[in-house]
Amino acid sequence: MLRPLLKLRGLSLIAFSTLALLQTPAQAELTIEITGAGANRIPLAIAEFGGDAGVARVLTSVVRSDLERSGLFKLIDTTGAAMTESTTPGYADLKNRGADALAAGSIGPSGDGRQEARYRLYDVNKQSALAGAAFVASTPMLRAAGHRIADAIYEKLVGEPGIFSTRIAYVVKSGANRYELHIADADGQNAQAALKSREPIISPTWSPDGGRLAYVSFENKKPVVYVHSLASGQRIVVANFKGSNSAPAWSPDGRKLAVVLSKDGGSQIFIVNADGSGVQRLTASSGINTEPFYAADGQSIYFTSDRGGSPQIYRTGVSGGDAQRITFDGSYNVSPRISPDGKTLAFISRRESGFRLAVMDLGSKQVQILTDSSKDESPTFAPNGRMILIATEIGGRGVLSAVSIDGRIKQRLSIPAGDVREPAWAPFTN
Amino acid sequence: MKQLIIPVLLVLLGAGCSSTPDAPEQGGAPVESRGAGVAPVTADGVSGSKLPAILTDPKSILSKRSIYFDYDKFEVRAEYKDLVTAHAKFLADNRQFKMLIQGNTDDRGSREYNLALGQKRADAIKKMLTLLGAREEQLESVSLGEEKPKNEGQNEAAWAENRRGDMLYNGEF
Numbered sequence: 001m002l003r004p005l006l007k008l009r010g011l012s013l014i015a016f017s018t019l020a021l022l023q024t025p026a027q028a029e030l031t032i033e034i035t036g037a038g039a040n041r042i043p044l045a046i047a048e049f050g051g052d053a054g055v056a057r058v059l060t061s062v063v064r065s066d067l068e069r070s071g072l073f074k075l076i077d078t079t080g081a082a083m084t085e086s087t088t089p090g091y092a093d094l095k096n097r098g099a100d101a102l103a104a105g106s107i108g109p110s111g112d113g114r115q116e117a118r119y120r121l122y123d124v125n126k127q128s129a130l131a132g133a134a135f136v137a138s139t140p141m142l143r144a145a146g147h148r149i150a151d152a153i154y155e156k157l158v159g160e161p162g163i164f165s166t167r168i169a170y171v172v173k174s175g176a177n178r179y180e181l182h183i184a185d186a187d188g189q190n191a192q193a194a195l196k197s198r199e200p201i202i203s204p205t206w207s208p209d210g211g212r213l214a215y216v217s218f219e220n221k222k223p224v225v226y227v228h229s230l231a232s233g234q235r236i237v238v239a240n241f242k243g244s245n246s247a248p249a250w251s252p253d254g255r256k257l258a259v260v261l262s263k264d265g266g267s268q269i270f271i272v273n274a275d276g277s278g279v280q281r282l283t284a285s286s287g288i289n290t291e292p293f294y295a296a297d298g299q300s301i302y303f304t305s306d307r308g309g310s311p312q313i314y315r316t317g318v319s320g321g322d323a324q325r326i327t328f329d330g331s332y333n334v335s336p337r338i339s340p341d342g343k344t345l346a347f348i349s350r351r352e353s354g355f356r357l358a359v360m361d362l363g364s365k366q367v368q369i370l371t372d373s374s375k376d377e378s379p380t381f382a383p384n385g386r387m388i389l390i391a392t393e394i395g396g397r398g399v400l401s402a403v404s405i406d407g408r409i410k411q412r413l414s415i416p417a418g419d420v421r422e423p424a425w426a427p428f429t430n
Numbered sequence: 431m432k433q434l435i436i437p438v439l440l441v442l443l444g445a446g447c448s449s450t451p452d453a454p455e456q457g458g459a460p461v462e463s464r465g466a467g468v469a470p471v472t473a474d475g476v477s478g479s480k481l482p483a484i485l486t487d488p489k490s491i492l493s494k495r496s497i498y499f500d501y502d503k504f505e506v507r508a509e510y511k512d513l514v515t516a517h518a519k520f521l522a523d524n525r526q527f528k529m530l531i532q533g534n535t536d537d538r539g540s541r542e543y544n545l546a547l548g549q550k551r552a553d554a555i556k557k558m559l560t561l562l563g564a565r566e567e568q569l570e571s572v573s574l575g576e577e578k579p580k581n582e583g584q585n586e587a588a589w590a591e592n593r594r595g596d597m598l599y600n601g602e603f
Contacts, residue, residue, distance in 0.1 A: 183468050197473035200577035202541050219473035221530065221603040222572035223545060233469030244549050244573045247542045260546070262571070265553065267546035288546040304543055309541055334540040348540060353541060378538060396584070422541070 009213030031188065033412045035286035041074035042157055046097040048393075049119075050106035055142065059107050059117055062146025066187060067153060068162040082106075084263065085120040085132060094124045101130070103153055110136050117145040121153055131156045143189060163382045165278075167426040168389065169194070169204045169213055170400060174418035180216065183230065186382075186425075188413050194230055202422055207254050207274075210429035214238065214248035214257055225259050227274060238276040241379055249292045250274075251318075258292035258301055269303055271318070281361075284319055291335055294318075296342030302326065304334045313347055327360070329367060335378060338383045344405060346379040346388050357390050359405060370407035378421070382426045391421040481601050484520075491516045497571055499593040504550040506558050514555065517597055518562030521569075528568050530603040531555050532596045536589035537576040548573030555595045 046064050049056040067073045068342040076099040084090070084106040090250035094102055105119030120132035133152055137145040146366045147164040154162030163186055174181045177198045184191035195201060199218035206213055211230060214225045223246045225239040239245035243262035250257055254274065261270050261279075269282040282301065288311070291304040295315070302315050305323070310331040314323040327333035332350035340347070342362075349358040350369075354374030360367045382389070387402045387409070394412070398419030402411040414420060485492050497510045506514060521527055533552030535544040552571035560566060581588035 015433065192468040193470050194468045195471050195473060199473070200574075202545075202575075202577065216506055217473060218574065218577060221598075222532070222570075223574075230468045233471045236469065244545060246545050260542070262549045262553070262573070267549050288543070288550070290546045291522070291540065291542045304540070311540075334543045350539070375538075 015102075021168055031325050031414060031416075033040045033414075035090065039070055043076050043098050044153075044157070045076040045094055045097065045102045045124075047078045047080050047083035047087075047102065047104040048080060049104070049117075050082040050087075051108045055107050055115065055139075056082065058142055059105075059146045059149075061120075062143050062187075063103065063153070066147060066150035066162075068163075069187065069411060070154065071404060071411075072154075072158055085118045089127075090182065091122075091123050091124055091127045099124050101153075101157060103149075107142075114138050114147070115142060117142070117149060119149045119152070122188045124272075140240075143185070147185070147187075153272070156367055160386065161428065162383050163384050163386070163425075165426075166383055166428065167210075168400075169206065169424040169426065170391075170420055171201050171204065172415055172418045173200075173398070181213070181228075189214045194228060194233075204422055204424045205248055205250060206252055206426045208427055210426050213424070214250065216246045216248070225257070226292065227257075236275065238272060238274070247290050247292060249294055251294050252298040258294065260290045261293065263384055267313070269301065281316070282316065283323075285323075293336050295338055296340065302336040302338060304336065310388040313345070327367075333358075337379050337381060337388075339381050339405070340383055341385050344385070345405055346381065346391075346405075348376055348379065357388060357403060359388070368406075368407065370403050371401070373401070376401075378423060380423050383426050389407055389423040389425050391423055392427060453508070460530060479598055481584065485599055492520055497595045498590065499551055499595070501589075501593065504554050506548075506554055514558050515562050516528075518559045518564045521565070522563035523557065525565065525568065528570070528600045529564070530598045530600075531559075531571040532578075532598065532603075533571065533573040534578060534580075534592055534594045534596070535576050536592045539576075540590070541577070543579055545573045545575035545577075547569045548575045550594075551595045555597065566584075 001096050013144055049060045051295040059358050064075060068075050073186045076097050085104055085105060089102050102122040103119055107115055107117045108114035112203055116134055116136050117133045121130045123130050134144045135148050150164040151162035156356045166186045167183055168186055169183050172182055179197045180193045180317050181195040181201050181203050181204060182191045183194050197217060197219050202216045204213045204215040212227050214227045223244045224237060225245045225248050227238050228235045238257060238261045239261060241261050241263040245261055247260040248257050256271050257274055258269055258271050260267050261409055266286060267288045267290050269289050270279050271282055272279045285307045288306045289303055293302045298316050300315050302313055304311050311334050312325055313327040313333050314325050316323040330349050333347055335348045337346045345360040345362055347358055348355050351369060355376050356369050357371045357376045357379055358367055358369050373392045377391045380389045386402050389402045391398060392401050398421045398425050399412055399414040484490050487493055494513055497506055531552045533548030537549045552573055556569050556571040566600060579592045581591040
């Protein structure tokens with residue numbers, strides 16, 4: 001009996017140590033509105049977690065809203081009574097309510113001044129437990145523990161990792177000359193300003209290790225590429241050549257950046273080391289070559305070029321060579337981004353006088369337009385590849401919109417007092 | 431059977447947790463590594479200094495610094511020939527002066543693609559200044575893309591104001 005228990009313990013326990021973190025919350029937080037949901041949602045009951053009522057309510061609400069926001073679950077009403085991981089589920093009642101799965105849990109002191117959040121997930125039809133775990137966190141990290149539980153439930157039921165514990169970066173413009181680069185949890189909470197400037201900030205993009213952001217700042221009255229370490233606030237100038245420096249893109253190994261420089265005339269793609277050394281030119285055509293994005297295998301680079309007379313997406317090897325044209329439909333296809341699995345290209349396509357989010361299956365070359373908005377920009381894939389976050393405009397104001405890769409699920413993230421733009425979804429960090 | 435084991439297991443886990451709090455089992459990193467602190471930074475920017483009156487006096491042609499472009503076009507229109515010629519002559523006569531040429535676009539489409547379009551406009555002005563006597567080392571052409579619109583409106587008149595190149599002398603940038 002002991003041996004299997006130890007083995008199970010290893011599989012189901014995630015413990016984390018706690019560092020007291022001083023976080024300065026940004027003034028405005030993103031609010032999320034669900035504007036569309038998937039067709040075949042999994043009916044899931046999430047009981048009120050047991051334990052101290054106030055704390056348990058926060059935990060229950062984080063888990064519920066994460067899973068509901070994903071668009072993949074239909075939350076089944078529970079009786080409202082708290083149910084812990086040790087309560088025997090009333091399977092018959094849950095079945096009558098239409099639930100296929102049940103999550104229950106509790107929060108309580110861990111004995112060392114911290115909180116321990118536990119959950120268990122049940123298969124209602126099979127009347128058996130599917131998964132369970134305990135998470136130890138300090139009280140300020142309670143929401144993070146909730147995201148971990150939501151990730152675990154999501155992964156068990158959907159079969160792919162959840163993104164509720166990941167972060168996003170975006171730029172907020174408030175007033176004529178106030179620009180802030182924010183980092184927030186994927187649900188828009190805990191927003192913190194990483195950079196405040198009186199000049200524009202564009203094109204933030206996360207290093208593959210999730211610790212740094214590369215971006216373009218205009219604080220010196222011209223575009224300059226920086227790499228910013230988030231924990232220390234230390235910034236290094238990666239490209240500040242004569243002319244414009246822009247459009248940074250990390251190589252998948254995090255060692256190099258593709259950037260666009262105008263130092264030799266026109267806008268050309270160069271590859272530099274992440275510390276700014278070793279500049280090498282990649283593209284040679286006249287006209288515009290910009291918006292580089294590395295393929296998932298790091299061997300080729302997708303980019304936007306007007307070499308054929310209109311802006312279209314091309315691909316070239318990382319050591320140069322002939323570029324292959326990728327998009328053909330329409331006269332304006334820009335901002336290529338490759339999904340984490342390397343199979344899908346997201347881009348912005350001008351259709352019927354609107355700029356819309358499109359995806360191309362790179363195997364079949366089939367293109368699908370996912371939105372009916374008119375000012376979509378700057379797509380960024382969630383690290384599990386399930387959603388694409390874009391900037392768009394509603395009522396003349398910049399908002400972010402998360403769209404599932406089948407276009408069915410849509411969420412809107414906005415800040416009441418400002419324009420939100422230039423989203424970048426952080427990678428998984430462990 | 432499984433159903434019976436797990437409740438017992440969780441109780442054991444609770445005890446296990448406090449005795450070995452930093453055991454990173456199942457590859458589970460601390461929550462804090464994902465929600466790591468963000469140290470805020472303020473970008474200071476740059477400030478200008480005094481220019482000679484000839485560059486700022488409204489009666490002087492050199493006080494005019496903007497060149498407007500047609501939609502999707504990058505050629506300096508004939509009406510700006512005198513203006514560009516005057517600035518080229520000033521730069522030729524005053525080699526200690528440097529100029530930053532900022533290209534701009536309207537806000538339709540991709541920010542980075544617009545940055546490249548603005549660069550084309552700034553490069554066109556720079557080329558003309560060079561042909562008319564300014565030296566390459568006095569000039570830098572950059573793009574602000576759609577980021578610094580003169581007119582925030584969403585109509586043809588506003589867009590026309592934003593398709594623009596601006597000439598700035600040292601001290602102004």
